[in-house]
Amino acid sequence: MKSIRLKAYAKVNLSLDVLGKLDNGYHQVEMIMQQIKLSDDVFIRWFPDEDADGISITLKTNRYYLPVDSRNLAYKAAQIMSERVGHGLKGTVRIDIKKNIPVAAGLAGGSGNGAAVLHGLNVLWEAGLNLKKLCSLGAELGSDVPFTIMGQARGNRDLIKVFGKDPMATTCALAYGTGTELKPIKPLESPILLSKPPLSVSTAEVYQGLDKEAIEKRPDNKAMEEGLLAGNIDIVKKNMVNVLEGYTLSHYKQVKETKEKMIEVCPGASVLMSGSGPSVFAVSQDREELERGYKELKEINEETYLTRTIV
Known part of the structure; x- marks a missing residue:
């Protein structure tokens, strides 16, 4: 064996x-x-x-x-x-x-x-x-x-x-x-707060819904790549944009509430939905802020984690 x-x-x-x-x-x-x-x-x-x-x-x-x-x-x-x-x-x-x-x-x-x-x-x-x-x-x-x-x-x-x-x-x-x-490309080095509301989101549904909606804001991936290369966390955070959020947040109340709560308890972080959802995560160099956010989000969503990126 x-x-x-x-x-x-x-x-x-x-x-x-x-x-x-x-x-x-x-x-x-x-x-x-x-x-x-x-x-x-x-x-x-x-x-x-x-x-x-x-x-x-x-x-x-x-x-x-x-x-x-x-x-x-x-x-x-x-x-x-x-x-x-x-x-x-x-x-x-x-x-x-x-x-x-x-x-x-x-x-x-x-x-x-x-x-x-x-x-x-x-x-x-x-x-x-x-x-x-x-x-x-x-x-x-x-x-x-x-x-x-x-x-x-x-x-x-x-x-x-x-x-x-x-x-x-x-x-x-x-x-x-x-x-x-x-x-x-060069990886991000940062603590991460992650929280998943207790529901599933259909990827196919989100993409189909996106086809019918106007995209208001897009990420500048070239700028983010340059920010990662330079180790400039502010440029990275500025360009954290997910165009799928428009549909998911408007159709899944718990995802919207999770993101809003994360922004409230981690005001210095950039908060974004991952993929088509429902997970939401925060990027911040202030680990203590994320630790406080973890305690708050854990009371709302059981599947909440304090982790970090792999470099």
Whole structure:
């Protein structure tokens, strides 16, 4: 038996712009994503068995309501790896996921789990795939998966040994196209306050709603990239804009209330919704302010966390 344990980190969107809708129905985006220390624990084991009929997959999680079949990106990742690099292998892949990241929260938790399985089997099966190839496979699973692959290569010790010198091993990137084309950029170094109201938001609904609404303010991603490079937190905070907020905040009262409360209790921070929601986060160099905000938000939303970015 071979095994590997990986951290699947959450991400936040420091910015998110939607530039239009493509003929295939996907939206063209431009956004800056940053990985944070809040993570799921993904334990992958490989039991070779010469008497087995190919490769079988079993998946368990600590959240009873999550699917443990091909509807789960971690399971689907194991299927893709079996099809692409598992030729001639026989045995069982066992995946155990301890979820800490809120589910359906705009934090790429499920995407990160899929990314961890791609990474894990690449190591356990000695497949030798580079980050570019892994990201290409990840794009077949979902638009957030390639970025989580890059971040895990930077954040996990076992993966740093393999990919440490690869420029794609980064925890911050500019994503464009459908979100799978990625440019590594200098990460943000900051504490983060994160809070998820107890509800789910449909990404498809938000994008469809956005198509019918005028976008009043867009982020300047070039300016933010320059701010990150210079380590200028004020430029970063100034350009923290998510165009999806207009729809989500107006249609989901709890998300709006969470953002308003976070702004109230963390007046020196920049506060933004991540992805299509419902999670809201605050960026501030004043950790004491975020600690006070954590106590206030925790009383409103159980899934509230004080964490920080990964550099």
